[in-house]
Amino acid sequence: MPTAFVLDLQPGAHAARPQFPAQYAHGLFYHLLAAIDPGLSATIHAAKRVPFTLGVEVGRGALGLRVALLDDDLFQPLLRVVLHQSLDGLTLGQDRYRVARVLATPEGHPRAGRATWAEVHAAPPARGLHLRFLTPTVFATSRPDGRRSYTPLPEPRLVLGGLLSSLQAFSPLPYSTAEVEYLVPLLGDHCAVTRLQLRSDTYWAGRHPYTGFCGETEFRYADDLAEVRRLLGQLAALAPYCGVGTKTPYGMGQVDVLRTF
Amino acid sequence: MPTAFVLDLQPGAHAARPQFPAQYAHGLFYHLLAAIDPGLSATIHAAKRVPFTLGVEVGRGALGLRVALLDDDLFQPLLRVVLHQSLDGLTLGQDRYRVARVLATPEGHPRAGRATWAEVHAAPPARGLHLRFLTPTVFATSRPDGRRSYTPLPEPRLVLGGLLSSLQAFSPLPYSTAEVEYLVPLLGDHCAVTRLQLRSDTYWAGRHPYTGFCGETEFRYADDLAEVRRLLGQLAALAPYCGVGTKTPYGMGQVDVLRTF
Numbered sequence: 001m002p003t004a005f006v007l008d009l010q011p012g013a014h015a016a017r018p019q020f021p022a023q024y025a026h027g028l029f030y031h032l033l034a035a036i037d038p039g040l041s042a043t044i045h046a047a048k049r050v051p052f053t054l055g056v057e058v059g060r061g062a063l064g065l066r067v068a069l070l071d072d073d074l075f076q077p078l079l080r081v082v083l084h085q086s087l088d089g090l091t092l093g094q095d096r097y098r099v100a101r102v103l104a105t106p107e108g109h110p111r112a113g114r115a116t117w118a119e120v121h122a123a124p125p126a127r128g129l130h131l132r133f134l135t136p137t138v139f140a141t142s143r144p145d146g147r148r149s150y151t152p153l154p155e156p157r158l159v160l161g162g163l164l165s166s167l168q169a170f171s172p173l174p175y176s177t178a179e180v181e182y183l184v185p186l187l188g189d190h191c192a193v194t195r196l197q198l199r200s201d202t203y204w205a206g207r208h209p210y211t212g213f214c215g216e217t218e219f220r221y222a223d224d225l226a227e228v229r230r231l232l233g234q235l236a237a238l239a240p241y242c243g244v245g246t247k248t249p250y251g252m253g254q255v256d257v258l259r260t261f
Numbered sequence: 262m263p264t265a266f267v268l269d270l271q272p273g274a275h276a277a278r279p280q281f282p283a284q285y286a287h288g289l290f291y292h293l294l295a296a297i298d299p300g301l302s303a304t305i306h307a308a309k310r311v312p313f314t315l316g317v318e319v320g321r322g323a324l325g326l327r328v329a330l331l332d333d334d335l336f337q338p339l340l341r342v343v344l345h346q347s348l349d350g351l352t353l354g355q356d357r358y359r360v361a362r363v364l365a366t367p368e369g370h371p372r373a374g375r376a377t378w379a380e381v382h383a384a385p386p387a388r389g390l391h392l393r394f395l396t397p398t399v400f401a402t403s404r405p406d407g408r409r410s411y412t413p414l415p416e417p418r419l420v421l422g423g424l425l426s427s428l429q430a431f432s433p434l435p436y437s438t439a440e441v442e443y444l445v446p447l448l449g450d451h452c453a454v455t456r457l458q459l460r461s462d463t464y465w466a467g468r469h470p471y472t473g474f475c476g477e478t479e480f481r482y483a484d485d486l487a488e489v490r491r492l493l494g495q496l497a498a499l500a501p502y503c504g505v506g507t508k509t510p511y512g513m514g515q516v517d518v519l520r521t522f
Contacts, residue, residue, distance in 0.1 A: 143450045143451065144446065144450055145450075149450065149451075149453055149483065150453060151453070151454070152453075152454050152455075152457065153414050153415070153416060153454055153457075154414070155414060155416065185405065189404045189405055189406075189410065190404065190410075192410055192411060192412070192413075193412070193413050193414055193461075194413075194461075194472055195461045195472065196413065196414075196459060196460065196461045196474060197459070197460040197461065198457060198458070198459045198460075199457065199458040199459075200454075200455075200456045200457045200458065211455055211456065213457060222410065
């Protein structure tokens with residue numbers, strides 16, 4: 001089931017403010033996976049879509065590392081390894097951090113929690129969603145000549161279509177190919193942006209800077225098909241766990257749902 | 262040649278703040294056209310693309326009506342009619358306004374001026390343009406089922422492709438069909454948004470509210486073809502006159518070029 005928890009990390013006495021927090025968090029996560037099982041780390045690293053997203057909040061002194069998982073089998077072993085390794089401290093970049101708390105519920109941290117896949121699929125139907133893009137969000141798209149390009153705009157087909165493709169990749173109850181072929185154009189062409197407030201920002205995901213957008217966008221479905229409203233509700237339930245766009249394993253594309261309607 | 266002038270309009274003693282300035286300005290403009298020639302007003306009204314955009318700045322007391330023209334034959338007769346009718350005052354909504362000044366140069370008003378078509382076509386090549394969308398901007402697009410939808414996002418294919426289609430519609434030196442077919446995909450797929458700061462806003466264009474975006478966007482051409490850089494320079498030179506998106510004759514989609522590079 002989609003699960004998100006936040007590690008409250010306290011730096012050691014001489015720790016500096018981390019220079020590349022996203023890259024360090026990414027490295028730490030794969031280190032933890034390798035501690036569960038070296039094969040698992042390699043398998044996930046090689047996967048086309050990885051079943052996690054990371055987010056790093058650098059506060060004064062402390063550091064919040066949010067881990068969102070889409071694979072049911074990862075949560076327990078990962079938590080076990082985190083708690084075990086936390087005895088020596090977790091390494092981020094050059095520094096070691098103590099795991100002060102593991103926050104796994106919305107009471108502990110507003111972006112922690114879990115939803116069963118059944119809950120995602122039974123989410124209340126929605127005609128619209130108002131999303132907040134918490135970290136820079138950008139879509140990797142292919143040009144006709146095959147070269148990669150990046151789109152830092154919340155086009156409905158990219159945002160909503162991207163969420164659907166996460167649902168398809170990880171839900172044990174995916175839509176059929178025929179249903180997807182039917183639904184994708186409806187998300188792209190019949191859902192419109194009806195409100196926005198955006199600014200671009202640069203994010204270092206690993207060794208490269210990416211320009212994405214942060215801010216808010218409201219999407220609204222213009223028609224009345226029950227299937228589309230049901231899907232939009234499901235996508236809203238999933239969005240905080242899977243994020244949107246490229247480089248979500250480095251903390252880009254972190255999304256909150258401000259409201260559905 | 263593309264021409265823009267600003268009428269500095271002073272209200273009469275009892276004039277209220279105009280309730281629907283865009284609609285009133287639109288009505289006034291067609292009234293002036295009809296005074297030149299009733300046939301001309303009808304012809305332009307029926308045209309698929311009209312050769313003008315309007316902008317209204319409502320200040321305290323005064324009102325600035327910016328008229329941008331893309332048709333060389335309109336400027337002189339329009340100015341003659343404005344000056345003639347200003348003796349009785351120009352009607353906007355329920356109120357009459359005195360034409361205090363006609364500002365036709367950048368020295369008089371930063372958004373007034375003109376460029377010959379030869380100057381537009383000889384504009385310095387550019388690899389990028391940074392545009393400011395002064396008034397809400399939205400694109401009318403067609404859904405596959407033929408119904409109209411509105412896109413309030415500065416997608417390169419919509420912004421740059423729209424400017425090219427204005428150039429094609431009004432320039433006496435348009436590109437050939439083959440050139441356009443070659444250039445359009447390069448604008449859409451090879452020019453990326455590299456910076457943005459946007460917020461949506463609602464604009465009453467006539468009797469209907471439209472949601473568009475205001476703010477700034479930087480577009481950058483990723484490759485190096487001289488034809489594309491030449492075209493981008495031309496589009497930058499034309500943009501302040503033709504605006505972008507739908508309902509420019511009501512004042513939507515007013516654009517300034519902050520810089521080219």
